[in-house]
Amino acid sequence: MSEECGKSDCGGCSVEGCASRRDPFAKEKLKEGSSVKHCVAVISGKGGVGKSQVCALLANAFRQKGGNVAILDADITGPSIGRMYGIKGAAESDGEGVFPAQSASGIRIMSINMLLENEDDPVIWRGPIISSTVRQFWTEVHWGELDWMLLDMPPGTGDVPLTVFQSLPIDGIVVVTSPQELVSMIVGKAVHMAQAMNVPILGLVENMSYFECPDCGKRHEIFGAGRAKEAAEAFGIENVARLPILPENAALCDAGKADSLPAGLLSELAEAMEKTIGK
Secondary structure, eight states: OOTTTOOSSSTTOOOTTOGGGSOTTOOOOOOTTOEEEEEEEEEESSSSSOHHHHHHHHHHHHHHTTOOEEEEEOOSSSOOHHHHTTOOSOOEEOSSOEEOEEOTTOOEEEOGGGGSSSTTOOOOOOHHHHHHHHHHHHHSBOOOEEEEEEEEOOSSSSHHHHHHHHHSOOOEEEEEEOSSTTHHHHHHHHHHHHHHTTOOEEEEEEEEEEEEOTTTOOEEOTTOSOOHHHHHHHHTOOOEEEEEOOHHHHHHHHTTOGGGSOGGGGHHHHHHHHHHHHO
């Protein structure tokens, strides 16, 4: 309820733009001149599963197919996408909106680090401000015409996923996990939240699934036998991908060269997502 009206309920409120009267399920609009054909959120039930790298691999896969692609870094307190793609410096503005940076391959990127004086400055904000920032990244950035918008989400099922599911017109989510005994429970939390919000699940990616020896070619399941297939069957997820442990990929991200991540690793999933959305 707005402080200006001082009423105990909103029935007779006449204050324009009162936050309490805003429809929580109203979809935010892009800035004039921008459009997005498909919007997908990449989420995980917990941190440390390589979600941002999976987001980058998907972006590269769609870009390699000739699409106009962008990544909105919705992980406000733990941003990494900009650094992974070698983005440096502040975002430019024309006074009416902010322009996303572009990676070497042309992927458009917006991250909170592009608005900080120093990229290692901490973001010490409460949930509502963080959620508002994510909405502003959608509404106040000159994204242009996009085929794919990927949202790199913070881990878990907190304020930002709730804001995105309610406020942005997303086509679905991709869930990222790792091979652990807890995978079913962790994936379940993310899946059940999406189902509760009526958001389609487009795919499941099991990251760090195995390590393939470069000498003998044998696969070693470092973190135990993967359970992604079982989880996918349990939750009715059609599209599943298993990614190997590739130290060179981590080195590329650390060096700001995520454009060079092998798009082929998730090209099949990207194609399957296109077909699923097109159904």
